[in-house]
Amino acid sequence: MRPVRTSLAGALLGVLALAGCGQSSTGAPQGDAATASGAPSAASSEAGAFPVTVEAGNGPVVIAERPERIVSLSPTATESLFAVGAGAQVVAVDDQSNHPAEAPKTDLSGFKPNAEAIIAQKPDLVVLANDIDGIVAKLAKVNVPVLLEPAATKLDEAYDQITDLGAATGNTAKAQEVVTGMKKKIDEVVAAAPKDKKLTYYHELDTTPYSVTSSTFLGQVYALFGLTNIADKAPDLAGGYPKLSAEFVAQADPDLVFLGDTKCCGQNKDTLAKRPGWSKLSAIKNDRVVGLDDDIASRWGPRVADLAEQVGAAVEKAASE
Numbered sequence: 001m002r003p004v005r006t007s008l009a010g011a012l013l014g015v016l017a018l019a020g021c022g023q024s025s026t027g028a029p030q031g032d033a034a035t036a037s038g039a040p041s042a043a044s045s046e047a048g049a050f051p052v053t054v055e056a057g058n059g060p061v062v063i064a065e066r067p068e069r070i071v072s073l074s075p076t077a078t079e080s081l082f083a084v085g086a087g088a089q090v091v092a093v094d095d096q097s098n099h100p101a102e103a104p105k106t107d108l109s110g111f112k113p114n115a116e117a118i119i120a121q122k123p124d125l126v127v128l129a130n131d132i133d134g135i136v137a138k139l140a141k142v143n144v145p146v147l148l149e150p151a152a153t154k155l156d157e158a159y160d161q162i163t164d165l166g167a168a169t170g171n172t173a174k175a176q177e178v179v180t181g182m183k184k185k186i187d188e189v190v191a192a193a194p195k196d197k198k199l200t201y202y203h204e205l206d207t208t209p210y211s212v213t214s215s216t217f218l219g220q221v222y223a224l225f226g227l228t229n230i231a232d233k234a235p236d237l238a239g240g241y242p243k244l245s246a247e248f249v250a251q252a253d254p255d256l257v258f259l260g261d262t263k264c265c266g267q268n269k270d271t272l273a274k275r276p277g278w279s280k281l282s283a284i285k286n287d288r289v290v291g292l293d294d295d296i297a298s299r300w301g302p303r304v305a306d307l308a309e310q311v312g313a314a315v316e317k318a319a320s321e
Contacts (some may be wrong), residue, residue, distance in 0.1 A: 067125035073110035113202035189312035195226030
């Protein structure tokens with residue numbers, strides 16, 4: 001994997017290929033945290049309705065009691081846990097979890113997970129996005145329930161994971177409220193955005209530059225607005241994350257440029273203009289370079305609705321000119 005900032009590398013490059021986004025299930029427990037049988041569906045879980053079964057990326061996981069010591073090794077899961085009202089139940093999060101500010105950040109790593117360090121937190125639930133170095137099995141050996149919630153490949157999977165975390169923590173109603181709010185906000189900004197100008201766009205992951213195609217989670221968000229992705233015509237699509245040349249982008253001359261590398265790499269309209277052949281890009285000349293928050297643009301939690309809102313505003317502005 002290329003040496004891009006850790007959170008983005010794990011969240012977007014390769015992880016999207018992992019199968020299995022969580023869904024509620026009443027199936028027989030056979031996952032790592034199968035501690036009880038006959039658990040109610042995750043969809044029916046409330047604060048006192050345990051045990052509950054959650055269908056995660058690692059299979060059906062049965063959570064016997066409402067967890068009070070949750071460890072999150074996924075920045076997206078951390079955001080979602082706090083959004084659904086489980087923040088007080090979270091005792092430790094990984095070193096990439098920086099939102100919300102009150103999340104109990106530690107030096108735990110979701111990309112180099114240390115079983116002993118995780119166990120030292122005495123968790124009754126661990127949430128992660130990647131099963132690296134067999135960490136799920138290692139935690140299972142000491143009977144620690146684990147929810148594997150891989151990077152979402154579409155919006156429905158993002159909604160599903162939030163629902164899962166609400167059920168797993170006894171916050172089902174709040175999770176449903178969050179999902180409903182996300183859907184409403186996204187639907188509204190998509191409906192308000194004009195789609196008759198057939199605008200093209202380029203999304204930059206980093207200064208290499210790597211981009212995203214329409215088959216990715218991000219690409220599907222942009223597609224909601226009727227935008228045409230220049231990366232879809234890259235010579236090598238590389239699983240949805242092609243490495244583009246400066247010449248390719250210059251020739252494509254996108255109407256809009258979205259930068260997902262503003263925080264990590266300090267990119268903006270002025271830095272782009274200094275790249276060979278880019279100073280004449282339509283997006284630069286017409287002030288259509290949109291700086292995104294790197295974290296929001298690389299996660300699939302509740303703030304996806306904020307990303308959609310920013311894209312919608314950019315599309316509306318470009319279409320009106």
